[in-house]
Amino acid sequence: xxxxxxxxxxxxxxxxxxxxxxxxxxxSNDPKESKEDNxxxxxxxxxxxxxxxxxxxxxxxxxxxxxxAINVQARQRxxxxxxxxxxxxxxxxxxxxxIGQIDTLINKKVDVLVILPADGKALTQAGxxxxxxxxxVVNLDRVFxxxxxxxxxxGGDNYGMGLNAGHxxxxxxxxxxxxxxxxxSGPDNLELTKQRTDGFNAALKNYPNIKKVARQAxxxxxxxxxxxxxxxLQAQKTIDALxxxxxxxxxxxxxxxxxxxxxxxLMVGGAGAKSAMDAIKADDSVLKATVLYPPTMAASAIxxxxxxxxxxxxxxxxxxxxxxxxTLYSAVVTKDNVNEYLPTxxx
Numbered sequence: 001x002x003x004x005x006x007x008x009x010x011x012x013x014x015x016x017x018x019x020x021x022x023x024x025x026x027x028s029n030d031p032k033e034s035k036e037d038n039x040x041x042x043x044x045x046x047x048x049x050x051x052x053x054x055x056x057x058x059x060x061x062x063x064x065x066x067x068x069a070i071n072v073q074a075r076q077r078x079x080x081x082x083x084x085x086x087x088x089x090x091x092x093x094x095x096x097x098x099i100g101q102i103d104t105l106i107n108k109k110v111d112v113l114v115i116l117p118a119d120g121k122a123l124t125q126a127g128x129x130x131x132x133x134x135x136x137v138v139n140l141d142r143v144f145x146x147x148x149x150x151x152x153x154x155g156g157d158n159y160g161m162g163l164n165a166g167h168x169x170x171x172x173x174x175x176x177x178x179x180x181x182x183x184x185s186g187p188d189n190l191e192l193t194k195q196r197t198d199g200f201n202a203a204l205k206n207y208p209n210i211k212k213v214a215r216q217a218x219x220x221x222x223x224x225x226x227x228x229x230x231x232x233l234q235a236q237k238t239i240d241a242l243x244x245x246x247x248x249x250x251x252x253x254x255x256x257x258x259x260x261x262x263x264x265x266l267m268v269g270g271a272g273a274k275s276a277m278d279a280i281k282a283d284d285s286v287l288k289a290t291v292l293y294p295p296t297m298a299a300s301a302i303x304x305x306x307x308x309x310x311x312x313x314x315x316x317x318x319x320x321x322x323x324x325x326x327t328l329y330s331a332v333v334t335k336d337n338v339n340e341y342l343p344t345x346x347x
Contacts, residue, residue: 044315045307049082053112053309055302056105057088058098060118064220065248066271069295069346070116077299084306095122102126106133112305116140124149136308138301151308153325154301156293158195160330165268165291166203168332169241172266173210181241182232183215184253196245218249225249229256239265247273247290257286272333274345281338289334295346297328
C-alpha cells in the first residue's frame with residue numbers, strides 16, 4: 001500500500017483521526033486570528049477552484065427513475081467545479097461487469113472513487129482493492145460489507161422513511177377511531193424494504209387508534225404497483241391511509257385506485273419523484289405526501305470526493321476531516337412545501 005501522509009490519513013483500515021487542535025474559529029473571539037488560523041491549519045472545501053481532482057463514478061444501470069437521477073445529480077454537480085474531472089461508467093446491474101468498470105477506473109488512476117454498488121456485499125472487494133491502492137472511496141447508498149472498503153459512506157435513511165411516513169399518517173388520523181392503514185412495500189428480498197416497513201410499524205405504535213390491516217410487496221415498477229394495489233383494494237373495502245414505498249410503483253397504484261373509484265383515504269408515497277410532487281401540488285388525487293429518499297446524495301458524494309481529493313474538510317464542521325458517514329434526512333413533502341422540493345424531483 002502506498003504511503004499516504006496527507007491530512008486524509010491512512011486509507012485502508014479504520015477511518016483517519018485528526019490529531020491537530022480544533023479550529024481556532026470555534027474558540028477565538030478575534031476574527032482576524034480565526035480566519036488566518038483556519039486557512040493555515042484546516043482548509044475547507046468551497047466553490048473556488050483548487051487542486052484538480054479526477055473523480056471516478058461507478059453506479060448501477062439506470063433502469064429506475066431514482067437511479068437515473070443519481071447519475072444526473074453526479075454529472076451536474078461535477079460540472080459546477082472547474083477543478084473536477086468526472087470519469088463516469090455506463091453502469092451495470094451485473095456484478096462482474098461493475099467490478100470490471102471499477103477496475104478500469106482504478107487503472108486510470110483516478111484520485112477518488114464514488115461507487116454506488118449494484119450489490120454492496122458483492123462489490124466489497126472492489127472497494128477494498130481501491131482503498132489498498134491509495135484511492136479513497138465514497139460508498140454511495142448501498143453499503144459495502146466491510147467498513148475498510150470505503151473512507152466515507154453517504155446515503156438515505158430507509159428506516160427514517162418509514163418512520164416519517166408513519167408519523168405523518170398518524171397525525172392525520174390521530175382523531176379517527178379504529179383507523180385502518182395498508183402498506184404497499186418494495187420487494188421483500190431487499191433489506192431496505194424491511195427497514196422501511198420496520199420504521200413504519202414503529203411509528204404506528206405511537207397511535208393506538210390505528211391498525212395496519214394489510215400489506216402487499218411490489219417490485220418498484222409501475223406494473224407491479226398497479227397489480228398489487230388492485231389486490232389490496234379488493235381485499236379492503238374501506239381504508240383510511242396507504243403508505244407506498246416507491247413513487248415509480250406509485251404511478252401504477254394511482255391507476256388502480258382511479259380504476260376502482262376509491263378516494264376515501266390518503267396516500268403517502270416514497271422517494272420523491274417529480275410525478276408525485278406534481279400530483280401533490282395539484283391536490284386532485286388521494287396522494288397527499290411523499291417521503292424523500294434524496295437522489296441529491298450523488299451530488300453530496302461528489303462534494304465529499306472533491307474535498308477528499310483536495311485534502312480539505314467541510315464548511316460548518318469543526319473537524320479537519322470529512323465524516324465517515326452521512327445519513328440524509330427523509331423529509332416529508334406536502335402541498336405546503338412542495339414548491340421548495342420540486343427542483344429535486346426525478347423523472
